[in-house]
Amino acid sequence: MKNNRKNFVEILLVEDNKHDAELTMLALEENKLANHVTWLRDGSEALDFLMGKGEHSDQDTPQNPKVILLDLKMPKIDGLEVLRRIRAEESTRHIPVVVLTSSREEKDLIQSYKLGVNSYIVKPVEFDKFMACIKEIGMYWAVINLTP
Amino acid sequence: MIHQLLEDLKPEFSVSDLSDVEAYILFNDRFKEEISRGLKESLKNNPVLNQLLSKLNLSSPKMQDEQSLQLQKEAVLSNNWSSYTNHLLEQGATYARMGLSFSEWFDVLTAYRESAYPLIMKEYPRDTVRAIQILMGTDKFLDYSFKAIAHAYFMESRKIIEEKTESEEKSLIAKRTSEERLRAIYENTSDYIFMIDRNFKILFINHTAPGIKKKDVLGANMLDLQPPESRELIKEKLEQVFEKGNTMQYETYIHLPGGTSFFQSSAAPVYSNSRVSHVAIISRDITPQKKAEMEIRQLNEQLEKKVKERTVRLKALNEELEGFSYSVSHDLRAPLRAINGYTHILQKRIGDRLDKDETRYMQAVVDSVDKMGHLIDDLLTFSRMGKTRKSESFFNIGSLAQKVFEELCAPGDYPAADLLIHEPLPPVRADREMIRQVMVNLLSNALKFSSGNPHTLIEIGLASESESENVFYVKDNGAGFEMEYAHKLFDIFQRLHSDDEFEGTGVGLAIVQRIIHRHHGKVWGESTPKEGATFYFSLPKISTHEK
Structure with a gap:
């Protein structure tokens, strides 16, 4: 499936705030990383996508993106729960997950690492910093990093 | 007094009487051993008399002992009867005190006559005058002796009865006095004092609570008056009082017309024929103390409840605050980022078309957002420093x-x-x-x-x-x-x-x-x-x- 350019997903963005999502996409575009980005609006959609259920049950084989950018505070199923289920499932446990959140709360940070997050990034309010941050994440995880 | 008595009892012997009596005394003196022997023989079959004699420590009635015989002789020979009369009076009083009945003493006299008469007849078979004189003397003397003894006997008996009555009266008065005291105590005490039998039936009660009639309580089973949940326990305790004679304490309460009253009770055994026949119970109304105790407990419980409620509220408030700061951290920053981000994009795309003022306006938005971001960060730090351990x-x-x-x-x-x-x-x-x-x-x-x-x-x-x-x-x-x-x-x-x-x-x-x-x-x-x-x-x- 990796050769099917149409369905090929390198970066899965799970974010309920459409502005954050758009800004993230813009940042990725600027760095020519936006060609294979899929944006999902909440945790349950993300799990359906990854596990090939619900709306995504017609997929032949579930897609494993190169990296998942995961927001924590989301309706229905929150980011921590998504992370827990990704790590619990054999087929998805090796996907790198980067938490991209507004929360500086220590308990979120600790809980994320307990659940096996690969990176924890607090979204900077300042635009320049935000742009730089997304660029670096995209470059590192989607281009430089290797996964099994 | 005693002189008057002796004067009254003085025998009224004429000269001839006196000589008859003297003849008897001399004869009696002469044959005292034979007469004593006969007397003993006659009295041998009188068990009551023998019992008494042995109690008096005498081998035969006093009339035949040495002292009596001597006194008789002196009295007759000197015609001075006071010593002997005194002696007789003592005998009478002794017999009365010893409980000898009058008829028994009469038996002694008869036995004496039965013993003495044949001897007299035998001694003077021909001298009839002499024999008659002695017989008459015997009768006169015995009549006199009997009179004196009887007199003392009755006097003494009367005295004994009087004394007995008096002491009985005294003890009766004493008993009545102590009873009255007790009555005053148990009638005036505020405690309830009652007595039950082995069937827990109330036989007696000093007084009853207002609104409760005494007649309704008397005869009732006291266990029926106890609250159902403590009936068994109280029964066990009372049974211990009956069986072991212990004194037991228990607390109970009773619903009375004026409200529920609490009692501290003490049950003690009452003995009759060395076994516990009844149990006396003293119940003290401790309702005021109990109420105060309950009020204190209630207040404490209320206080504890309040503290718990406050703690819960505080906890909730704390959680709310935590949720609030989390929300500030997350939700306030997101729109800021959007404002900031879109402003920057606009600046980039149309920046070269804006005039000086418009560029400044744009920058003001960006600066304000920056400041807001710092403010949020500082506030979060401030809140975190207050709550983190x-x-x-x-x-x-x-x-x-x-x-x-x-x-x-x-x-x-x-x-x-x-x-x-x-x-x-x-x-x-x-x-x-x-x-x-x-x-x-x-x-x-x-x-x-x-x-x-x-x-x-x-x-x-x-x-x-x-x-x-x-x-x-x-x-x-x-x-x-x-x-x-x-x-x-x-x-x-x-x-x-x-x-x-x-x-x-x-x-x-x-x-x-x-x-x-x-x-x-x-x-x-x-x-x-x-x-x-x-x-x-x-x-x-x-x-x-x-x-």
Whole structure:
């Protein structure tokens, strides 16, 4: 499936705030990383996508993106729960997950690492910093990093 | 009195009588042994009399003993009867006291006659005159003796009866008096005193509670009056009183017309024929004490409930606050990022088409968003410093300050700033992360407010040392502040400079104060405007055994 350019997903963005999502996409575009980005609006959609259920049950084989950018505070199923289920499932446990959140709360940070997050990034309010941050994440995880 | 009595009992013997009696006395004296023997023989079959004689320690009736015979002789020969009469009176009184009946004494006289008469007849078979004289003398003498003895006997008996009656009366009076006292006690006491039999039936009660009739209680089973849940226990206790004779205590309550009354009861055995036949119970009304006790308990329970409610509310409030700060952290930042982001994109896309004012407006939006971002960050830090748990460790405040200073200067914002640490500084035991925040805030303040100077010098040192605490200081050579506003320094959102002079959120020193207070220390500032400011903070000293 990796050769099917149409369905090929390198970066899965799970974010309920459409502005954050758009800004993230813009940042990725600027760095020519936006060609294979899929944006999902909440945790349950993300799990359906990854596990090939619900709306995504017609997929032949579930897609494993190169990296998942995961927001924590989301309706229905929150980011921590998504992370827990990704790590619990054999087929998805090796996907790198980067938490991209507004929360500086220590308990979120600790809980994320307990659940096996690969990176924890607090979204900077300042635009320049935000742009730089997304660029670096995209470059590192989607281009430089290797996964099994 | 006794003389009069003796005078009254004096025998009225004429001269001839006296000679008859004298003849008898002489004969009796002569044949005393034979007569005694006959007397004994006659009385042999009278068991009552023999029993009495042995009690009196006599072998035969007193009339035949040596003393009596001697007194008889003297009385007749001198015709002076007082001694002998006295002797007879004593005998009569003795017989009365010993319980000898009159008929038994009569038996003695008869036996004497039966023993003496044949002897007389035998002694004077031919001298009939003489024999008759002795017989007559015997009768006269015995009549007299009998009269005197009977008199004393009756006198004594009457006296005994009188004495007995008197003592009976006395004891009766005594008994009545003590009964009256007891009655006064049990009728006037406020305690309830009642008696039950083996079937727990109430046989007696001193008085009853208002609204309860005595007749309804008497004969009732006292267990029926007890509350159902304690009936069995009270029954067991009362059975112990009956079986073992123990005294038992129990508490009970009864629903009375005037409300529920509580009683402290004490049950004691009442013996009859050395076994417990009844149980006496004294019940004291302890309702007022009980009520006070219950009120106290209720108050305590209410208080506990209130404390619990408050704790729950506080906990909820705390959670709410935590949720609130989480929400501030997350939700307030998101729109800021959007404003900031889109403004920047706009600037990029149409920036070259905007005039000078429009560019400034755009920049104002970006700056305000920046400031809002800092404000949120500071507020979150402020809230976090109040609630996170302290984890204390030992560290050197100087090297911590040095590190923080380097971090702050790293972006190259303060090229002309130096930090001078006056070593040695005593080690502190505190939450390192929190004290780091204190240093960040104090040093960034110092750098900020000195930024107008060509050269910034910040000094850190130990201001003073007491037994209980160390006072550190952070001194700068910056703008300083006016001391009259010093009290406002640590209030949240309070600023002593305008944003045009120095930017800031007014939260930094509030955070410092919160952290130092959490370490049981104090913080204050001193300054002379344009000469710089010194901030002091104290931390409790590490006691030697902790070092």
